[in-house]
Amino acid sequence: MARPLSTEAREKILSTAGEILLDTGVSGFTVDEVVRRSGVAKTTIYRHFDTSAQLIVHALDSIVAPFPTPNTGSLRGDLGAYCEITSQITCDARLRLLMLELLAAAAQNPELAKTKRAMFAERMGPVRTIIQLAMARGEISADVDADFATELAEAPFLAHLMIHGLDAPTEAQLDKMIEFVVAGLTGMGSDAAPAPAH
Amino acid sequence: MARPLSTEAREKILSTAGEILLDTGVSGFTVDEVVRRSGVAKTTIYRHFDTSAQLIVHALDSIVAPFPTPNTGSLRGDLGAYCEITSQITCDARLRLLMLELLAAAAQNPELAKTKRAMFAERMGPVRTIIQLAMARGEISADVDADFATELAEAPFLAHLMIHGLDAPTEAQLDKMIEFVVAGLTGMGSDAAPAPAH
Amino acid sequence: MARPLSTEAREKILSTAGEILLDTGVSGFTVDEVVRRSGVAKTTIYRHFDTSAQLIVHALDSIVAPFPTPNTGSLRGDLGAYCEITSQITCDARLRLLMLELLAAAAQNPELAKTKRAMFAERMGPVRTIIQLAMARGEISADVDADFATELAEAPFLAHLMIHGLDAPTEAQLDKMIEFVVAGLTGMGSDAAPAPAH
Amino acid sequence: MARPLSTEAREKILSTAGEILLDTGVSGFTVDEVVRRSGVAKTTIYRHFDTSAQLIVHALDSIVAPFPTPNTGSLRGDLGAYCEITSQITCDARLRLLMLELLAAAAQNPELAKTKRAMFAERMGPVRTIIQLAMARGEISADVDADFATELAEAPFLAHLMIHGLDAPTEAQLDKMIEFVVAGLTGMGSDAAPAPAH
DNA sequence: TGTTAAGCGAGACGGTACGTCGCGTCTTAAT
């Protein structure tokens, strides 16, 4: 006798929400605006999503896509390849903005925190594999914690986002970052001076 | 000839605003709340600050304080010392939140962007000096750009903020980060190096 | 299809507004005070009434009530009877004030002008009938314009309102006014000069 | 030892206030607007006039001018002449508005009430003389109270103001009003009932 | 002929009301 929540409505809501998020960022996001643009009733939106934050979460979730993991045979090669793979995402000013806003919002909202974690996991999974491969190859000391190393590997790219905001790094800067990361990771753990990068 | 804007009111506004920012973050900041807590009239607030954003800017500005620059004779020592100096700031969850929110807001508001830049400048100035000392000592290659190296040196700490939000890094993690940074910076620039990555 | 404007809210708004109008007059009328007294949200008030003036209009409209038309067989008798019928209204200081304020406001606001006209129509309709009956009886010349005569018949009462403000006329004064009106109206139109007064 | 309030400032204030009153009426009158237009400081205004109402009062007072009293030898002639004398004032829509607003305001503010009374006195003084002359001539019964008769004589003109607002009466209407007043006043007081009109 | 207290312009101050926007909840009719 009942009637299920229509997927049609849900999708219209999510795509409109995503659109708005890209247009105006989280700060400009408004349930009323979703209503206006999508023609879906506010009641319906709140029936599908308890909270406007949850709607944002789901809209963001549908934006995230998994990345393939490169395997070039060297840490440096893999990191360079991965940079190129993700560059479409990491250089889009709108996505950079969303990421920054998400970071701030996640610090106050547990649901968004979960989404943030998922996004990082998606993005950092391949990096972790890259690290583990490098450890298997001996490029990185086995003493190093893989998860922590993954964070370190991402650090320069994330820091650039924080410091320079919407302006993506240049090719040259990316190269330097990779050089730094490779030097840093290969130089860690072994008390002896950094092993020659082979 | 006219009556000057009262410094008393201004200070009451700013201190109250700062208080609220620490309590609730930028997202919970409200001019009306400033009115309630400070007893200053809304009109007066808008007489002093054109925009609520400007008020936030000035409130944040008055929170920033300069840090001393350590000089222990080694890159590793200096970074460690600086970490300890700044740890009061960098470990306060409220300030971590403010920083994250500021990053997001700065991406959309030029005035806040200026404040953000000032904050980074304050924080990163000593690091830059540390880097330059290390370059003078020969620990870091003279080929490396000092500004860029400064950003790289901060990267792990900033990245931790992004990834872990309000949870500050542990002592052990800080040690590892410093180790990573030292290895990374000292390993850069020497041409004896990595095979071309692309 | 949508939810209709609730009559409950509308009535609460209107009765509260009327109450305030009687308490403080138009000049002391405030939407915020309606909010406070009625518990209805300001947004809701503005949903029902575009303008505070419109709200006043409707509140006043709901105060107006039609008067019965007397028929005693003589102009003098009818006017006297009508005076007594309307005395509750015309002697209430609060309503006298409202009327004065309405007159001033109507001169500047077309909507209030409409309400003013309606109020006068309500009040003067029976007088017009009284005049027409007198004309049919031959008490008043058929040459006289009934509408204009109606205005003349009301003139002393209205003038008293203007000159004496909130102080209503005494019984004796009302009698004299009626005497004046009867003499004036019956003496008009017939070219034969008024009978010598002594 | 002190310095007297400057008449220059006072006059600038009053003339500007009068200007504004004619432009926008009492309801649009604002002390801040006087400041803007006159260049006189708000402090100075409040030094000269305790209250914005008092300022309005004095501005209106300086608008009022005495009228000459006609003497044509007959009540009808005098009233007609007086009508013409005052028509410049009584037909100016801006002054009609001011009068209506003054009536409303006077009902709530004792100071404005005083001004209103003064205005009526100025305007009705000559009418009273006209009435007294007519009583001396025997046109009006000596039994009638002169003050009350004066009010009755003005009634149609005042009533027209109330009913028709800013639209002044036409010549023809004025004639009829005078006819009505003459008939009314001459028909009063003689116990001999008014002669049947047919 | 100074001195000096007041007047003066300018405009900041604490208030109150304005009319608007977004929130998340609710009610209604129609499918």
Added chain:
DNA sequence: ATTAAGACGCGACGTACCGTCTCGCTTAACA
């Protein structure tokens, strides 16, 4: 029972005017 539509209470927004206050500067009356 879900939907579109939109009314509801709430609270923040930024503005206008109120009448009071604090500023320096200027000026007229007194010594």
